[in-house]
Structures are given as C-alpha cells and as structure tokens.
Amino acid sequence: MAHEFTEEQVAEFKDAFELFDRTGQGLIKWEECCNLARCFGYNPAEYTVQVLLAGGDEENLPSKEDMATKSLPFEDFLPILWAISNTADPGSYEDFLEGLKVFDKDGNGTVNSAELRHVLTSLGEKLTGAQFDDLIEGMEGSNGQIVIEDFIKKVMCDDELAPAEA
Incomplete structure (x- = not known):
C-alpha cells in the first residue's frame, strides 16, 4: 500500500504522529490510529482501521489486546492514512x-x-x-x-x- 501525500502533508502528519508517540521510540499503538486520523479531518470507523491493520484480511482482525499492545512506525502509518483518506466519509x-x-x-x-x-x-x-x-x-x-x-x-x-x- 503506497501513498500520494505531498511533502508538506507528510511533514504535518509526522508532527502529529510524534505527539501520539508516548515513548519517544517513533511508534504509536494501533489503537491510536483512528484518533490520529481524526486529527486531520478524517472520520474512519474502528472496523475500517482494524481491517487495514490486518492487511485487508477481514477474517483476522486484531484483538483488543493487539490494538492496545502492538505499535507501528510512521512509515507504516502513512499507507493506512492514505487508505483512510480514500474511504467514503461515514457522515457529515x-x-x-x-x-x-x-x-x-x-x-x-x-x-x-x-x-x-x-x-x-x-x-x-x-x-x-x-x-x-x-x-x-x-x-x-x-x-x-x-x-x-x-x-x-x-x-x-x-x-x-x-x-x-x-
């Protein structure tokens, strides 16, 4: 999954990502992906993000424990954010x-x-x-x-x- 964000957008996303990085290790918890995406005006459903984190496999959605314990780096978050940005808005x-x-x-x-x-x-x-x-x-x-x-x-x-x- 690639992305087509501008360099300016990527820099803005990186700044926000760092605010969600509670450990300073360049990682955020999976459960933070929805909240971070919402900071940019997207309104993803939790289910949509879980499917993206599962690599598109709806049969292997992450557990609540996975969502709370697994982390991902910024480079892995960008393609997820790109997919979210191309998903139909659930409501205005x-x-x-x-x-x-x-x-x-x-x-x-x-x-x-x-x-x-x-x-x-x-x-x-x-x-x-x-x-x-x-x-x-x-x-x-x-x-x-x-x-x-x-x-x-x-x-x-x-x-x-x-x-x-x-």
Missing part, C-alpha cells in the same frame, strides 16, 4: 445533527446525557463507559443535558468546527 456534520435531533425531546438543541450514553455504549461501534465519559467531559450541563452542536463538533474533531474551548 449535517448527517450527525439530523441523527441526534431524534433524541432532542424538547427541540432545544440538547440531548440527555444518560440517553446518549445508552445509545453510544450499546449500539454500533460501542464505546466503553470510560470512553463516553472522556468524550463528554465538560459538556454536560447541570440538568444532565448536552448541547448537540458542541457534541458533534467535538466528535468530528475538525479545527474548523471544534468548539472554542477544544
């Missing part, structure tokens, strides 16, 4: 907004955090309770509501859309 800001409006019972642009927790920890690519807590950190109002727009912006991790405090 407007798509997420429309989907979350279903949970806006009062029509005031908020969603109940307990209901959102239930949905995100039990459907689709399930989050753990801790992942959900990290995701909504500082977003929940005293009434247990989360502003939908701010939530989507944080999830999408897009500099252009991200809330001012992010």
